[in-house]
Amino acid sequence: MRKNPLFFLFLIILVAVTAAFFVYPKNFGAKFMPWRLGLDLIGGSHLVYKVDLSQVAGGDRDSVLNGLRDVIERRVNLFGVSEPQVYLAQSAGESNLVVELAGIKDVSQAIQQIGATPLLDFREVEQNGSSTDFIQTNLTGRYITGAQLTFDTQTQAPQVSISFNNDGAAIFEQMTAKNVGKPLAIFLDGSLIEMPTVQEKISGGNAVISGKFTVDSAKTLVERFNAGALPAPITLISQQTVSPTLGADSLKKGIVAGIIGTLLVMAFMLFYYRMFGVFAALALLIYIFLTLGAFKIIPITLSLAGLAGFILTIGMAVDANILIFERIKEELKKGLSKTTAIEEGFRRAWPSIRDSNTSTIITAVILYYFTSGFVKGFALTLLIGVLVSLFSAITTTRLLLRVLVKDKNSEIK
């Protein structure tokens, strides 16, 4: 880099300009990997449910939790929310289910629908020519005592074995007797999930569903049976809802504050450091585009806290430049030539830059691991911002100075 600063400077500027187009939310920037905004910026709801696993045996817990997650996710998908998130989280030794609905219109309705425990039922199938009718029976999931993944003894093909309680066994016996050779439909929350054919009348309440299962699809069905059969009750313990208007307002204000803050910092640098200030302002712009580009590419979901974190790093990004410039001023006072003063300035300011940024990195990393939700986003943007600003301090400013500052008596090298 020492030999050809102009080339590398040009490279960095090119990347920054590309990043600028990439992050600007219009045209190219909007279609290719659009910005992912947090709930507090586009509006939406963040719900945390506690899962009551007291009725579930230890070994089945993971199965029930996964099954529960799947069922809730399918329900949530019906809300028409783009990219809903449903995931499990551990908190204080308890299992929680988190649902994030960005841009949801009616939160209370969503909460009602999520809260209803999953429903499994069996229906008889009647095929009239090309149309298929499903006739409801009274065999529902509450009669199922459990489901298991088994393998056919001869073919090793995966199968699902279910067991009914006594009442269920009786109903099941009747149903199978009536429908030998015909398919029976299994519905979960009103959607058809399997339609196996009845081979023979089944009594005793144990049945094996075989068909074209893969191990994974069989396992999924087992989990769903177990979730439908043992609905682990869920209770809403935490809710954070932000209306889209408030979210959009926060976003707009945040961006405005960011721009004003940037302009203030640039003005200060120009006023106090004159020529050096110009370099700092340029480096700051490059920093902003590179960091925003990094946010978008990773990609991180930008929340209000994350935006605040980024704006903070803008205030910190010039610090390295300040340290370097003050140092260069000192070296110039000693009588060194401009180019030597620059190199010395960088070399001697580097320990301070490295140490002070490391302390912020330590803070950001600890913050990241010990927080959740929105605050985590802040820690992440802070961390990425500091890392990019470290890079920017070592490379961008140095390249700018090397390229644009020449000694009074030297020729263009």
Added chain:
Amino acid sequence: MLNIIGRKSVFLVISAIFVGAAIIAVVLFGFRQGIDFAGGTLWQFSIASNTPSVDVLQGFFKSNLEASDAMVTYDAASGSFMARLPSVSEPDHQKLSNLLKTSYPSFEEAGFQSIGPSVGNELRKNAIIAMILVIIGISLYVAFAFRKVFQPVSSWAYGFITLLTLFHDVVIPAGLLALLGHYAKIEIDSNFMVALLVVMGFSVHDTIVVFDRIRENLLLDRGRTAFAELVNKSINQTMARSINTSFTLILVLLALYFTGPASLHYFVLTLLVGVTTGIYSSIFVASPLLVLWHGRKK
């Protein structure tokens, strides 16, 4: 050249008074915990026409929830009410919403946050652990970064003094919040904890700049000048950059406070107080403490 070290007793006493007052405030008043830590509900809404007074709404919540600590405030800038209530279940949320809508048809919900106490406990515990870890982590790092500086003060001294300075920079905003919590009903939430952590991470920046200069001067000087004089010179040499680096952050914070979203106001305010305390501590507390430490060993 300013004689800071010469007057160090003055500055240290001022700091000690502030820290003492802050600790008294915290012990006396404690903190008002926000919903993040104690659980509860924060409800933001607007009623554009036929707007009721804050007292009417407060009375409404108090009677409907049978809670004596319901509180409603009004933010003129955004034209919205903020109701701070004990934990409200979702069915109650709907019930109250409907009641409000019938009385005030222009009722519009802007945000609703309800957090159960168990979630709050977890958050609070994590916040405290995070703070302790950050203080220890940074102090250890400083001791490590200055490991090659044995004379005349050991590298551990740098780390320990950093720890004291961090404590100073955290206790004063905390005391302020305890005071505000008691008199102005302002609460601490996880944002406040985050602000404190950022303050810690950042206040160390200026301290490091000064310590770094002291280290360099020690190397160049090789024991010719008295330690106190050398430290004083170092402070003067680095004062401009110490102040400027914090100043740029303050500029950004001011922009955030005056033009940014209202929900960040207290967060930004905490940061402003913390950064200001941070500059003060780097120049007037950290280095004097270092000289004091050195003096005691004689």
